[in-house]
Amino acid sequence: MFQKILIANRGEIALRVLRAAKELGIKTVVVHSTADADAMHVRLADESVCIGPPPSRDSYLNIHQIVAACEITGADAVHPGYGFLSENAKFSDILAAHNITFIGPSGDHIRTMGDKIEAKRTAKRLGIPVVPGSDGAVTEEKEAKRVAAEIGYPVIIKASAGGGGRGMKVARTEEDLEIALATARSEAGAAFGDDAVYIEKYLEKPRHIEVQVVGDGAGKAIHLGERDCSLQRRHQKVWEEANSPALNEEERARIGNICATAIADLGYSGAGTIEFLYENGEFYFIEMNTRLQVEHPVTEAITGIDLVHEQIRVASGGGLSVTQNEVRFQGHAIECRINAEDPRTFTPSPGTITHFHTPGGLGVRVDSGVYSGYKIPPYYDSLIGKLIVHGRNRVECMMRLRRALDEFVVDGINTTLPLFRDLVGNPDIANGDYDIHWLEKYLAKGE
Template structure:
């Protein structure tokens, strides 16, 4: 087991990893920018190192500063959390060159899954069902028209190196295709420095289902069930739940078995999430995230397994602590992402929190690094906390969530709490009857 882990992140995920380290008796080091000197994870860590000014590129994305912090403090491993450098293959390679363990997969696996085209090829080779589409990057309009005619309209053009909805355009007819192709390429080049795009069949009313997987790097893999992340705004997840209201036990076991075998065959090490669009009983691979997900707590709630403990164990060479048959699913869990944003316009709302009170009681968990008097800096993601609720079934979970949202108080800034109070009372949400387009349509009606 590691002696000292450096946490290369901030906010609630840094605090989440810090807590896991303390439970395992591992010393902690956190890095921070000058804007985060008063952050909760900085206050609670055994050691902290300031690595630069507020801009991420000069601090949390500064690989040389982070490696230097490891050497200064004697940290023998780095946990990257999510975001920032968590899926940076170069970072993983540099740490390995300095004999520092990256708590995550190899640089090679990060590279494979970070390229959407190569990830799709790999998924297909491993037996994972994929969306019909081009085998590689599309460079010319003529080629785009040929592929679109083969798979049928509507089609969606996606950035190979992208995510978060950038470089993503829908074409419903051949007449739409030229503009969609050029716009997607232009957006992809501007956002990611790579204008490569590919084409897939566009599904009209899919759900977004993802499988939590783990590999030990030695040919063994397991899955921890699925999460339903269909409630999204601009391709960003807002509300996640496990298990999905749309799947039955047979479907769960089938797709879970496919994913666990794929991870084993790939020789993958650590946590990963295989993401699908799901429509009419069929799963279609869209991407794999080679890191811990924001929404991992709902999986922990229904399995009772600490996924960060498992990450650390695997990275230290201890292998997986559980077999597939040991993983049982208990009840239902929902996570709401609480952002410092206007609940109607979603404009960021940095500022000082004057009063912060979290809900409590059976089945309630709040992951947050903020507190009364904390000033939210304007430089980073607006996520300030996650409310995770667990119940014996979905009905109990929803009732508990309603109560928890009523108790949650954040004063001094605007947050998305009012949005969730609306959603929890909506009949479609109560019935689990929604898809990836539902929330944006709902918000458009509200306007």
């Protein structure tokens, strides 16, 4: 087991990893920018190192400073959390060159799954169902029209190196395709420095289903069920559930076993999430995230398995703590992402939190690094906390969520709490009847 872990992140995920390390008896080091000097994870860590000014490129994305912090403190491993350097193959390689363990997959696996085209090829080779589309990058309009005609309109054009909805355009007719292709390539080049795009069949009313997997790097892997992340705004997840209201036990087992087998065959090490669009009983691979997900707590709630413990255990050579036959799914869990944003316009709302009170009681968990008097800096993602609620079934979970939302108090800034209070009372949400377009349509109607 590691002696000391450096946590290369901030906010609630840094605190989440810190708690897991302390439970395992491992010393912790956190790095922080000058803007985060008063953050909770900085206060609670055994050691902290300031690595630069507020801009991420000068601090949390500064590989040289993070490696230096490891050497100064004697950290023998780094947990990257999510975002920032968590899926940076170069960072993983550099740590390995300095004999520091990256708590995550190999640089080669990060590279493979970070390239959307190569990831799709790999998924297909491993037996994972994929969305019909181009075999590789599409650069010319003539080729794009040929592919679109083969798979049928509507189609969606996506950035190969992309994410978060950037470089993503829908074409419903051949006339749309020329503009969509040019626009997607332009956006991809500006956002990612790579204008490669590919084409896929556009599904009209799919669910977003993702499967949590963990591999030991030596040919063994398990799945921990699926999460439904269909409630999204601009391709960003807002509300996540485990298990999905849309799947039955047979479908759940089928896609889970496909993913676990593929990860074992790949020789993958650590936690990962294989994401799908699901429509009319069929799963279509869209990407794999080679890191811990923001929504991992709902999986922990229904399995009782600590995913960060598993990450640390596997990275240290200890293997998986459970076999697939030992995994048990119990009840239902929902996570709401609480952002420092206007609940309707989603405009960021940095500032000082004057009063912060979290809900409690059976089945209620809040992951947050903020507190009363904390000043939210304007430089980073607006996520300030996650409300996770677990119940014996979805009905009980929804009732508990409604109560927990009513108890949650954040004063001094705008948050998305009012949005969730609206959603929990909506009949479609109560019935689990929604798809990836539902939330944007709901917001557009101004309900």
